Amino acid sequence: MLLEVNNLQTYFQTSRGSIKAVDGVSIKLEQGEILGLVGESGCGKSMTLLSLLRLVPHPGAIVGGEILFQGGDLLKKSSREMTRMRGRDLAMIFQDPMTTLNPVFKVGEQIRESLRIHNIFNQSRFSERKRLKQEKERVIQLMEETGIPSPMDRYYEYPHQFSGGMQQRAVIAIALSCEPKILLADEPTTALDVTIQAQILNLMERINRSHGMAVILVTHDLGVAAEFCRRIAVMYAGKIIEQGLTDEIIENPLHPYTQGLLRSIPHIVPDKPRLRPIRGTVPDLLNLPPGCTFLPRCDYAVEVCKEPQEMRDLGNGRLVRCARYK
Amino acid sequence: MQAAKIAERILIAIPVVIGIGIIIFLIMRLTPGDPVDIMMGQAGHVSAREIELLTEQWHLNEPLHIQLGYFLRDLARGDLGTSFTKGRPVWDLIKGALPATLELALGAAIFALLLAIPIGVISAVKQNSFIDRASMTVAFFGICMPVFYLGIILMLVFSVKMGVLPTYGRISYEVMLHKVTGFYMLDSIITGNWAALGSTLKHLILPSITLGFPMAAIVARVMRSSMLEVLRNDYVVMARAKGLREFSVIVKHAMRNAMIPTVTVIGLEIGMLLGGNMIVETVFSWPGLGRLVVNSIFVRDYPLVQGVVMVYAFTFVAANLVVDILYTYINPKISI
Numbered sequence: 001m002l003l004e005v006n007n008l009q010t011y012f013q014t015s016r017g018s019i020k021a022v023d024g025v026s027i028k029l030e031q032g033e034i035l036g037l038v039g040e041s042g043c044g045k046s047m048t049l050l051s052l053l054r055l056v057p058h059p060g061a062i063v064g065g066e067i068l069f070q071g072g073d074l075l076k077k078s079s080r081e082m083t084r085m086r087g088r089d090l091a092m093i094f095q096d097p098m099t100t101l102n103p104v105f106k107v108g109e110q111i112r113e114s115l116r117i118h119n120i121f122n123q124s125r126f127s128e129r130k131r132l133k134q135e136k137e138r139v140i141q142l143m144e145e146t147g148i149p150s151p152m153d154r155y156y157e158y159p160h161q162f163s164g165g166m167q168q169r170a171v172i173a174i175a176l177s178c179e180p181k182i183l184l185a186d187e188p189t190t191a192l193d194v195t196i197q198a199q200i201l202n203l204m205e206r207i208n209r210s211h212g213m214a215v216i217l218v219t220h221d222l223g224v225a226a227e228f229c230r231r232i233a234v235m236y237a238g239k240i241i242e243q244g245l246t247d248e249i250i251e252n253p254l255h256p257y258t259q260g261l262l263r264s265i266p267h268i269v270p271d272k273p274r275l276r277p278i279r280g281t282v283p284d285l286l287n288l289p290p291g292c293t294f295l296p297r298c299d300y301a302v303e304v305c306k307e308p309q310e311m312r313d314l315g316n317g318r319l320v321r322c323a324r325y326k
Numbered sequence: 327m328q329a330a331k332i333a334e335r336i337l338i339a340i341p342v343v344i345g346i347g348i349i350i351f352l353i354m355r356l357t358p359g360d361p362v363d364i365m366m367g368q369a370g371h372v373s374a375r376e377i378e379l380l381t382e383q384w385h386l387n388e389p390l391h392i393q394l395g396y397f398l399r400d401l402a403r404g405d406l407g408t409s410f411t412k413g414r415p416v417w418d419l420i421k422g423a424l425p426a427t428l429e430l431a432l433g434a435a436i437f438a439l440l441l442a443i444p445i446g447v448i449s450a451v452k453q454n455s456f457i458d459r460a461s462m463t464v465a466f467f468g469i470c471m472p473v474f475y476l477g478i479i480l481m482l483v484f485s486v487k488m489g490v491l492p493t494y495g496r497i498s499y500e501v502m503l504h505k506v507t508g509f510y511m512l513d514s515i516i517t518g519n520w521a522a523l524g525s526t527l528k529h530l531i532l533p534s535i536t537l538g539f540p541m542a543a544i545v546a547r548v549m550r551s552s553m554l555e556v557l558r559n560d561y562v563v564m565a566r567a568k569g570l571r572e573f574s575v576i577v578k579h580a581m582r583n584a585m586i587p588t589v590t591v592i593g594l595e596i597g598m599l600l601g602g603n604m605i606v607e608t609v610f611s612w613p614g615l616g617r618l619v620v621n622s623i624f625v626r627d628y629p630l631v632q633g634v635v636m637v638y639a640f641t642f643v644a645a646n647l648v649v650d651i652l653y654t655y656i657n658p659k660i661s662i
Contacts, residue, residue, distance in 0.1 A: 087569030099560040104582045158658040
């Protein structure tokens with residue numbers, strides 16, 4: 001097991017009370033595996049990723065759980081050790097490539113910075129000039145690998161001279177630079193055109209295969225997750241409510257929320273069935289129902305749903321948090 | 327390419343400076359009070375013939391447009407005219423006073439920037455902390471407080487009560503300094519006169535703080551707000567996710583971006599330091615351009631006022647041009 005997250009809790013303390021953005025999330029990730037973390041905006045997917053890097057913004061804080069990675073608990077590491085692991089062991093890419101690259105630095109230099117921070121080419125026999133040359137060569141190679149055309153020229157360009165898709169490729173090159181074990185991808189295709197989306201997903205798939213890099217893909221798009229991930233975890237209001245192999249989840253969704261999500265995907269077919277959106281809205285995280293958090297929107301709600309629901313293990317890695325399954 | 331565009335900007339600045347010259351020419355002549363009357367009033371007994379002679383000599387008997395013609399003709403020759411009251415070429419008087427003003431402006435700018443930029447950054451990083459609230463309160467005072475009041479208070483505390491700093495002038499009378507450039511700091515370093523350097527520095531402290539304080543206040547506030555803006559950006563999170571230390575995240579990635587709006591304000595403020603220093607120079611009896619122009623306004627010394635205002639206009643335009651050029655270096659999205 002490469003990564004094991006147990007009962008992770010990230011809360012935001014506000015004057016109106018504490019917001020449980022991540023409320024007891026447990027996930028496992030095998031070497032080289034792709035896991036999809038799916039849910040609506042505000043369900044805590046992105047905060048889960050930031051928690052893994054211990055980069056939760058103020059006033060949020062990780063208040064409980066453990067993140068086991070390579071035998072150690074990331075939450076027990078010193079902030080200095082954690083800084084050294086970011087980018088080297090766990091890298092992250094973000095939703096909007098336009099704002100992820102720093103506008104005042106050349107793209108190539110931003111990729112090279114990662115190599116420099118983690119001393120990738122720092123053998124004592126190298127002079128600074130030779131080191132710089134090696135770093136630049138590696139950057140060009142990374143830009144080639146991520147499909148940025150004429151990398152020699154584009155090294156010296158600024159982010160605003162790149163298109164959105166190219167920017168995301170550059171961000172991926174940064175993430176890839178230190179060969180991390182895990183790539184955390186926070187909605188990497190959401191801000192892009194559909195055709196570019198497919199290209200970026202292809203690129204990530206290729207990297208996953210050729211580098212054996214595990215990926216956690218956060219997305220609100222079940223279609224993207226189904227295309228790309230081996231396993232899917234569905235999140236709702238800070239909790240994972242269903243988890244399993246992608247095929248099983250798509251063919252036989254168990255939780256009413258997952259069923260609702262699948263029904264909300266538009267299909268391109270003649271005589272398409274009417275879309276049936278999930279009624280109601282995401283609950284206020286400050287004011288969650290005491291029992292099942294999906295209860296107010298659920299068509300199958302019964303008396304027992306007013307009690308907190310435990311995760312039920314149906315075997316074969318299939319987990320669901322719903323009273324309908326024993 | 328870049329050089330051609332800069333040259334174009336300089337050419338555009340010329341009509342601006344000439345326009346300002348015409349406006350100040352007209353305003354001076356619209357001001358009530360006749361220079362000849364003022365001068366003769368001070369001299370005591372004068373004859374009608376003497377008044378007539380002076381009026382003629384200064385072309386004050388001619389129609390306004392002819393006078394303007396003389397002024398523009400001289401300006402085109404690079405001649406700012408001769409001072410009514412001092413009888414010396416205006417340019418000589420300006421040359422004598424300019425180093426004092428520049429030295430003070432430099433002192434004020436260094437004080438303001440060294441104070442304001444770190445405070446702005448720290449206040450943003452530690453938003454709502456004690457240091458943030460305290461420095462923003464002080465900055466608020468800095469923006470509201472009139473400079474003459476601040477100058478007098480500083481003088482009262484450090485000169486009168488504590489007796490550690492001088493109240494007026496650029497250098498003590500006991501210290502002799504051989505003047506080379508007119509910049510006393512530079513002169514004392516060139517001539518190796520350390521006593522003079524010490525005295526010059528001491529004299530610079532209070533006027534620099536007085537002049538620089540409002541600038542520090544504005545720059546700190548702008549720096550803080552643009553830093554807060556920048557810190558919300560994804561590229562800051564990205565920089566952390568790359569494994570950069572927090573110090574590098576702030577100083578390298580965030581500050582470089584936050585400087586972009588701040589530089590604009592700094593440029594405007596530096597123009598203000600050079601142009602808006604009349605009050606500080608008067609309070610501290612600083613023999614610079616500000617005092618020169620204030621005194622010459624009182625006696626309606628038209629050529630001297632016009633000359634000094636032209637210098638002000640020129641520095642303001644130049645400061646803005648420098649900011650525009652600097653801008654293209656710190657913001658790759660902008661070209662001149």
